[in-house]
Amino acid sequence: xxxxxxxxxxxxxxxxxxxxxxxxxxxxxxxxxxxxxxxxxxxxxxxxxxxxxxxxxxxxxxxxxxxxxxxxxxxxxxxxxxxxxxxxxxxxxxxxxxxxxxxxxxxxxx
Amino acid sequence: xxxxxxxxxxxxxxxxxxxxxxxxxxxxxxxxxxxxxxxxxxxxxxxxxxxxxxxxxxxxxxxxxxxxxxxxxxxxxxxxxxxxxxxxxxxxxxxxxxxxxxxxxxxxxxxxxxxx
Numbered sequence: 001x002x003x004x005x006x007x008x009x010x011x012x013x014x015x016x017x018x019x020x021x022x023x024x025x026x027x028x029x030x031x032x033x034x035x036x037x038x039x040x041x042x043x044x045x046x047x048x049x050x051x052x053x054x055x056x057x058x059x060x061x062x063x064x065x066x067x068x069x070x071x072x073x074x075x076x077x078x079x080x081x082x083x084x085x086x087x088x089x090x091x092x093x094x095x096x097x098x099x100x101x102x103x104x105x106x107x108x109x110x
Numbered sequence: 111x112x113x114x115x116x117x118x119x120x121x122x123x124x125x126x127x128x129x130x131x132x133x134x135x136x137x138x139x140x141x142x143x144x145x146x147x148x149x150x151x152x153x154x155x156x157x158x159x160x161x162x163x164x165x166x167x168x169x170x171x172x173x174x175x176x177x178x179x180x181x182x183x184x185x186x187x188x189x190x191x192x193x194x195x196x197x198x199x200x201x202x203x204x205x206x207x208x209x210x211x212x213x214x215x216x217x218x219x220x221x222x223x224x225x226x
Contacts, residue, residue, distance in 0.1 A: 035215075040222075041220070042116075042217040042218060043215075043217050044217070045216070048212060096142050097144055098215055100154045102152075102153045105151070
């Protein structure tokens with residue numbers, strides 16, 4: 001089976017850098033994805049790591065280390081609008097659906 | 111623009127009413143769609159996988175007779191909450207992904223169901 005863990009809450013100030021970690025126990029998966037969800041809204045796709053290493057997309061970067069069963073989402077130059085919940089997710093090998101982590105609620109303070 | 115469209119966005123109904131939620135993929139054909147349920151401040155819980163032209167695959171603990179799924183075309187899946195009760199009140203979200211390797215999930219905007 002698949003199990004993912006994330007911190008429940010993270011708080012940071014505007015302009016800062018924050019890292020949201022995701023550790024997992026899974027027998028095999030295609031890659032690690034990250035989704036952002038604002039209160040009352042739908043999740044939106046942020047980033048994907050199919051291979052180990054760092055992927056950068058603007059202010060957001062994501063990292064994966066399969067040997068360490070670990071990944072993270074890095075948010076730079078934080079803005080108030082980044083306050084949201086962030087979910088890591090994996091698609092198990094041979095499967096179509098995604099398994100989501102419990103989510104990390106990020107609060108950005110002025 | 112939106113890739114997956116979900117309607118309605120909000121439903122308030124009385125106990126015993128059946129509610130239908132539609133999910134459409136707008137610019138691609140989706141042989142598979144996913145229905146999630148989300149409680150406040152919690153993660154997305156997969157309810158079922160909707161398969162075009164065949165029966166849906168339900169997750170353990172999800173009542174098939176309560177949550178009826180129909181995937182009649184390659185762009186439309188519907189979730190019907192049959193005889194809804196207050197405990198069915200929740201946020202329901204559908205999603206689909208393009209049939210490409212490593213394609214991400216695209217979500218509808220969700221449906222907030224309140225059963226009184």
